[in-house]
Amino acid sequence: MRPGMTDQLSGIRRILDEIIAPELREGYPSQVLRGIVKNLAMLEGAWVHILPFLEWDTTGTAALLEDAGPHVDDDLGQRITDAVKQELPSSSLEDLERRNSELRGLLAEAIHQLAPQTDAAALQQRIKEHLVERTRRYPFRMAIAAPTSAKA
């Protein structure tokens, strides 16, 4: 598959940066374009990591939810049970994203129920550690053209 995803992202970035940008006068459109070019450069390197990241995060979140089950109310506990017994979707990125979001939603709910429970302190710590590790593995990075100096 050539041009592949990386080829195409790289090519679009080059065209915007080398062909279009020099033709724009300084102002709002050129600032927006600088941001787009930076973002495309970030995506070139990031997109291949999306699938492994989602698989790791979904699996880790499911494990945390299983442990949270006994500490939450019956309604949330049942929804967690139903969600974690499903197998990891392998058919498409979209399915995996949907599953990941579903489990993260359950984790978000569980966090509020776990917070006042002192006997769940170790689990709360593991949740925090997972979220910290998630920040390290997250494939996308902020790539904006930060304002530096401007006449007011």
Place this chain on the structure above:
Amino acid sequence: MTATEDVVHKGLLELMHHELPDAQDIRIEDLRRISEGLSRENWIFEGEWNQGGDAVRLPLILRRDPEGSLLETDRRTEFDVLKPLESSSLPTPRVLWLDEDGKFVGRPSMVMVREDGECDWFVLNGSRSSDVRLGLARGLVGLLGQIHLVDWRSLGLDSVLTDPGPMASVAEVERWEGVLRGTQLEPHPEMELAISWLKARAPKSQRTVLVHGDYKPGNALLQGNDISAMLDWELAHLGDPLEDLGWITNPYRSREHQIPELWQRKQIIEHYVAETGFQVTESELTWWNVFSCYKLATIILTGISVFVEGNFDVIYQAPMSLYRVMFELMDVAEQAD
């Protein structure tokens, strides 16, 4: 002239005719949108008219609500905060006219006098000498102290802004939780953890002051090496003075607010205490640092939401490094307990 420029030009003329009923020959020159400003559209122009036989020419700026923004704030409130502040000693921009509901220029807007100068987010670590940068850093904290010492009651700001009382911390957490709920596109366990943590440990404030809400060098207008005005009051509210101090001592923003080895957390706090006479408790300030991360994360997530809607032209990502700093600050606070 683009279609948008045409709308703004015509709308501005109508607004000026409405606000200056006795003026003649009202004209707008050199209207253009400038790239600066992430939350509002900023349009600069020269306003000209004749008033009682005198020719008037003023450099003006229109701040207009965009289709989508990082911040959903109210131009009426900002206008009503800035107007009385003109009679204080604070260097604030002079506001002239308000188009509250966008009747004239299409969206809520206000027109202010445009002063000469430069806004530089990273001026404290820019090309000026270390002595000059240190002087600016001291000046910025000194000005923050002046803002917090303003007698907001005598200026009538209590008729515009609500005094949240001693639990300003909880009021702010809930305010930004409301913003998050209104804009989030997906679950964010990181933010739920923050909300839960902040509510469980919310400190009482020592006093209620006027809080700027987005205090930073990027909102300070510089003329040479002097701060001539503090801009962008759209997040101003009444609250805990440590909120602004927590914002400027947030380690995530150190490149904007600190100078390595010369002007760091310790020096900022010492200077602020000397300027205001207020007490600063480290544990309370750390709480406000965590809050600052949470508030900034909410703003970024709002930016993502309006980008996805097609109403914002900057592509933000989920704020991962910000979350990491926020979790580290929580650990610092928990270890200090």
